[in-house]
Structure formats: structure tokens, C-alpha cells
Amino acid sequence: MAVGVRQPASFCGVVGFKPSYGLVSRYGLIAYACSLDQIGPIGKNVRDVAMLFDVIKGYDKHDSTSLNFDIGSASSHLFNEIKDIHIGVVKEFFGEGTDTRVESSVWNAIKKLESIGCKYDFISLPYLEYAIPAYYIIAMSEASSNLARYDGVRYGYRADLESDWNDVFSKTRQEGFGLEVKRRILLGTFALTAGYFDQYYLKALKVRKLIQEDFKKAFKKYDILVGPTSPILPFKLGEKISNPLEMYRIDVDTVPVNLAGLPAISIPCGLVSGLPVGIQLIADFTEDLKLLNLAYKLECELNLKLKPDIVAGD
Amino acid sequence: MSETELVIGLECHVQLSALKTKLFCSCSADYRELEPNTVVCPTCLGLPGSLPVVNREAINLGLKVAKALNCEISDKIIFFRKNYYYPDMPKNFQISQYDRVGGIPLGRDGYINIKTDSGVRTVRIRRIHLEEDPAKIVYIGSISTSPYSLIDYNRAGVALLEIVTEPDLTSDEEAHMFLKKLRSIVEHLGVSDGNLPGAMRCDVNISLRGGKRVEIKNISSFKEVKKAIKYEFLRQKQLLKRGVTVEQETRHWDEIRKITVSMRSKETEQDYRYFPEPDLVPIHIPVEWLNKVLVNLPELPEARKTRLITQYGLPAHDAEVLTNSKALADFFEEAAKLYKNYKNISNWMMGDLLRNLNELDIEISESKITPELLVSMLKLIDEGVISGKLGKIIIREIIQTGKDPKTLVEEKKLIKISSEETLNLYINQVFQEYPGAVKDALKDEKAIHYLIGQVMKKTGGRADPDLLNNLVRKKLSEISSSIL
Known part of the structure; x- marks a missing residue:
């Protein structure tokens, strides 16, 4: 799942890396939203992640969206000297709803970047405002179609019912899918329905294009863009399930990157009340090595020794 | 059938049976007469995690057909998902093409000329596109009374060309002529073998002028199309006569009972929720690619017809009938290599051969007669060993048994009495x-x-x-x- 690497990594105080779309084959990945899904490694540190990335990346003829070129070895590129790195601090990532404690932790990391020789200034990507609705419309539309195959005919759960295929399909899916999955299938189906297609799906594709252009413009000037990985601190299991809009909003900092297909990494940048905070670094398309290189340098400079408090029996 | 009141449009599905593999995976496209569910892989079964990869040769064959049907050819191939639930669909969506919201079919705005009793008629082709064949549902007896059904995924993912006409046809006979011509074209191109069961199927849109359009699905061969149209025409006519309005609906052709059965009415008409297939990138077709595919196109029926007229001195009508089937035209030319009275070959083929095939309700490829056998019979007549009248009798036996006419003549003591x-x-x-x-x-x-x-x-x-x-x-x- 698209935000399933950086955000959980941020919440757990580890490193999560989403490579450029097409660098890691999706063949074998159970599809949720094909045009947004990208497999990426999660690890203890940037070096582990880079080493795993080296193993899983590369062209795959079984995935038509796979990129047919070699970007080189990420793990050996980590130790390169960095010079003349220009950082853009994305204003929209520090917008309304961002926990000030998260902000100050991320700023602390930005200062560290400055101390290792990076320049920074502010940049605005105006269309990021529409990233969440665009992302969810595209993701749910694709998901509604990708999840259609779970009908109980060939594999997986099948309702215990002897009736015509229509009843068996319906009962199987009614019993087999969870609440959140059903919600997404219904919304995605709605967005693709004739009469709504133009105002939802097509509009979302247009927004996606505008966001891609926003990033493209930004990378003419900046090498790396930064901001928090998540606007809030980690929350408790199940805490947000009853308020989906709030839950979706937490993805505000991660999904724009998926819409644009760019490489991005979350690395821990501190603890607030014992809870980890992640900083997100974003690079231009296929600049994955540059991204990992800088992330590694920042990680060394931060030199965090994160050990979460584990409360027994909670 | 009155020509003025019937309006027919066809949606033909032509399997690209010349391909070695399926449209989006490397499974063999030759799936017939095999143990059910043995020519399958994760992709054509739609297993989670599998992805489609386009068979480039399928695009090439599609381009050839588009060209042969005088279509405007697209310079890019974009696939769409057509979403609907049906047990023959492994993924519950079909990878197909679309002509709206940024989609473009492989070919559009073409035509085929057919010869009818009232002269040459142009049937416009609205579009041609590539899509994957669904699995085959095996019914127990009739579709409408089968107590359960079985699914054979061997066919799933085989490359299909969907060829959609404008509603330019006005009788079952014209529809049949169109389908014959279409079949002859794809066979001359070498992209599909119409003899294979299910290689050419057809949905029919039919309305009586002023009435609502009814779609008939599940017609498994071109032969059945004629019967289905005939039945549906009479059904709608009866309804109109009784003052009942014909509802817009989808009906299935019940091949066993030879009737159409209502499947769903307009209120429950499908919304296919088309959107661009995110697992496949658009494929651009540069001019060089197109030229490479379209150079050396095989001789098409129209050109062959002209050649048969000039090379063998055949009347236009004979040449037309012969080239309406690749098998017939091939048969003629093979025979012409062995026997120089071309008109005589043609006469026998157009007359007694076709009449007997019609009566036996078989194709020439299903019959046992060969060009060598026909020629051997013609020589016996020429040499005066048997009479022409006897020829008319034994040709049916040759068609059915493939026996050498000389042997037949001896066996049956059929030698002409000229003493x-x-x-x-x-x-x-x-x-x-x-x-x-x-x-x-x-x-x-x-x-x-x-x-x-x-x-x-x-x-x-x-x-x-x-x-x-x-x-x-x-x-x-x-x-x-x-x-x-």
C-alpha cells in the first residue's frame, strides 16, 4: 500500500523508503492501487534499507510499468561526499493540523542538514492542497477494481451458500471484507460510475498532473524537498477507524509523493513524549541514490539512539 | 424479412488464433480439446499479484485487420478496464479498449463491401479493438435450464478482436454475407482460423424500425447468427402486431432450444466503469512499426477475386462466391493446378459441390473431398468413363467418404455404357x-x-x-x- 512504508516507519522510529515508481517490480505484490503502489524497504537504518533496495530493484519484464534502466548501486553510493545540496522546505507540509511538537523536531533535523553543508529555503507547492482527495479517489477507484477478483470462485474465502453466482459473490464479499475495505470499494465504485466519472476520477487525474508539475518545477531549483512524514504523533491502534476523514488526512504529507511517483524516505528525527517523529526527504524522479546518500548523512549527523519505552502488558 | 423495417448491427469477436500465446501471458493460445483448466497461469487466472504483459504480435495482427477493413489506425494502443461481475471473468474486469475519456480503439471508421441481391452494399465498421477472451462456461444442457455451470479457464486471456459495425444491415441474409466476408478477410490475412469452434462469435443488435434495440449475446458461431436474427425478428414482429412495445434489453441465444431468452432489462443495464488500465503503459506505434507490419500484407479477397477473373477467365459472380471463403478459393486454385478447364472446375464447385455442402450443412474443410478427387472425377467425365449425370451422383459420396472416384465407379459398376x-x-x-x-x-x-x-x-x-x-x-x- 502506498503510504504503508514511510508512515509506519515514522510512527515506529525506523527508516522507510519508497523508491521511484517503476524501480521495484510490482509482480507478486497484491494490488491495492496499481498506479500508486510501490514496494519499498523498511529497516533499522538507511544503510540496511539501501542494501535491501539494491537487491529488490531492477527491470522486470513481468511488470509493464517497470523501468528498464539501471540507476546503479545505492549502498555503495551512500558514502559519497555531498556538496551543493539545495533543500526546499515545503510550506504546505507545515500547514494547519500539524502538531507543533512534530514541527520543532523536524526543524531540528533541518538545522542538522544545514550544519552538514546544505542550503535551504522555503517553497510552496500550491496544488498539494488537493492531494488527499485526488489520492483517495484514484486509490479507491483502482482498489474497487483490483479487489473485484475476490469472489470466492478460485481461491480465498467463500460463503457457505448454495445459490446462483450473484448471491454467492455478494455473500462472499459481504462476509469476507472488513469495514474499511468495503468503504473504499463503495467509494471507488461510485467515483467510476457513469455520470460521476468526469467530476471525480478524471478531475483527480488532472490534479495528479498538476501536482507532478508542481514537483517538477520545484526540482528545477532544489535537490531535495523536506517536511514531516506525518502531521501528528503516532496514535493508538483502532483509534481513528470510526473517523475515516481524520484518518485519511494523516496521509497529507506522504500521498503527494505517490501521486507524482517520486522517491521519498522517512528517517527518525527525534522523540516527543517517548513517541518517534520522522522527517521525510523527497527527491526528483529516479534520483533515488542522491536521496539515500543525503538521508544517510543526515542519519549520521542526528546520531539518534532511539529506544522506545515498551510498557509491559499494555 | 422485409428489408425496410429491420436494422441490424453486429459485434463480432474474432480470436487471433494464429498467435502462439495469449494476449497478456505466455500460456499457449491453443487451448482447444485439452483437459479443462490446464492451459492457465497466475495472470490468466487473475491470481493476486499477477500482472499483464502485452503480446506485441497481437497488436501486429490487429493492425493488419484494421488496415484490411479500411480503418483509420491509431498511433497508440491504450488499454482500459471494463468492470463487471460475471463468473467467466477471472478478475471480474476485462482488459479491453475504449473510445472515450482519452481512450482510442486500434482502428475506427472502416468498411466492408458485401454483395447482396440488390447490389453492392457498404457496411461501415465503427471500431476494432483488442481485448481478452473470458473463460468458457460449460452448461449442463441448455443455458436456461442448466442446474449448475462449470468454468474452464483455458480460453481465458486468449486475444480477441472486437469488430463493431454501424447498424447498416437489414436482413439475416446480409448479416450472414457480412460475416462470411469478414471471415474470408481474416483468413486471407492468416490471423484467425474460422474453422476452430468458437474462434468467431457474434453479438447482434437488432431492432424493427422505430422499436427499441435488443442485444442478443451468446451466439457461438456465424451459422447460428442467421437463426438467431430470424427468430428475434419474428418475436419482435409478433409483439408489435399485438401492440406490445419491444423493451430495450439483452437476450441470450439458447442454441439448444433455438430461441432467445431475456437476460436483463434496461433498468439493470451494466455500467462498465471504464478507466485506463494502470498496469499497462500506452504503447506508441511509430510509422516505421506500422509500415513494417503492413508491408507484404497477404492478398485479400477483393484482390484475389480480380485475379481469379483475369488469370482463370472466371465470371465475376463465380470469383465473388469463391473468394467469399478462403477455403473455397484455395480449393479452386489447387484444382486449377491439376486441370486446365477452369470454368468446368468452377461450375462444379459453384453447383454441385456447394449445393451438397449446404444440404449436408458442412464447410468444405469438414468435407472429405480434395481438389485432387474433384479433378480425378472431372477427368473421368471428360474421358467418357462416366457421364456428367453420374458425376452429380458420386460427388456427394466423395464429399462424404473421400473415396477415389475411380474406386467408386468400379465398386458401383458405374462405368458409362457406350456400347x-x-x-x-x-x-x-x-x-x-x-x-x-x-x-x-x-x-x-x-x-x-x-x-x-x-x-x-x-x-x-x-x-x-x-x-x-x-x-x-x-x-x-x-x-x-x-x-x-
């Missing part, structure tokens, strides 16, 4: 048995034929007709002079 002595024996017998007819024949020239017919019958059709004619007349004049 005067023998024939006179038969003639004398007939003259004794039918004294009245002899009397008539003496007075009336026309009555001679009755006597000749009786002798021919006695010889089992083996009498040399010219000799027989002469001998009967000679005998009559002998009688006539003896009376005088």
Missing part, C-alpha cells in the same frame, strides 16, 4: 414394356424424351446420353419405316 449393343438391349426392353409411349413418340417428337428417360433409369444413369439419344431415334425411325 451400342448393350444399350440396344435396354432400348428393346423399354420399347416392349411401353408400347403406348412408343406410339406417342412416333407421332410427337417431344415424347421421345420419356423413352430415353426410361432407358436411362434402367441403366442406373450409366447410358452415354448422346449415343442413347441417337439409338432411340434410330429405332423409332426403323419402326416408322417398317409400318410404312
